[in-house]
Amino acid sequence: MDSPTGTAERSVRLTVNGEQRTISVEPWRGLADALRRKLGLTGTTVGCDQGECGSCTVLVDDAPVRSCLMLAAQADGAVVETVESLAPDGELGELQTSFSEHGALQCGFCTPGFLMLGTGLLRAEPAADRARIRECVTANLCRCTGYGSIVDAVAALADSPEEAS
Structure with a gap:
């Protein structure tokens, strides 16, 4: 066609x-x-x-x-x-909930990209530490929140010993 x-x-x-x-x-x-x-x-x-x-x-x-x-x-x-x-059933997934709890979104425009970036990182590197998470999320741009709250939201779900303390 x-x-x-x-x-x-x-x-x-x-x-x-x-x-x-x-x-x-x-x-x-x-x-x-x-x-x-x-x-x-x-x-x-x-x-x-x-x-x-x-x-x-x-x-x-x-x-x-x-x-x-x-x-x-x-x-x-x-x-x-x-x-x-x-959120296949309309319920927020773990990372979405963590973004909400950590104030990792404001306007929300960049949020889908950060959620997928964070999902990919946590699957590939479940024990990623804050430095690795920070390195990863700086690949995307956020003009509202900065990156601290986004790093916090992803780090809360990482299996990093650094986060267990």
């Missing part, structure tokens, strides 16, 4: 938040745009559309990815997790 620009769409099969999905996308369509427009998953926010801010971070095969920079076609066969996956 041709898009309005005359470019043939491609069928992309992926698993999104545990569900097998097939979408038709133009070769130039970004993953963030496909998630939002084709699948209605609007929790993924797009801030800069240039990969600078990280608000569009999702997990692709368990790795944090800036979905505004990845083409949807590149996700063919991949497992994609968006912020919606953290």
Whole structure:
């Protein structure tokens, strides 16, 4: 099927938040745009559309990815997790609750990206210490809270001996 620009769409099969999905996308369509427009998953926010801010971070095969920079076609066969996956039954997940308890959000625009970045870090490094968490979260931009409360929220869930004291 041709898009309005005359470019043939491609069928992309992926698993999104545990569900097998097939979408038709133009070769130039970004993953963030496909998630939002084709699948209605609007929790993924797009801030800069240039990969600078990280608000569009999702997990692709368990790795944090800036979905505004990845083409949807590149996700063919991949497992994609968006912020919606953290509260599948409408109840806040552990990291979301920790963000709330630690005041790690204000306007909320960057929050989905930080939640997915934190989720990816805690899966890969469950015992991450505060220094590692700080290093990781500085990959994304927050213009409201700074990073202290975000680090606190992620650290509260880490298995780090530093956090056990």
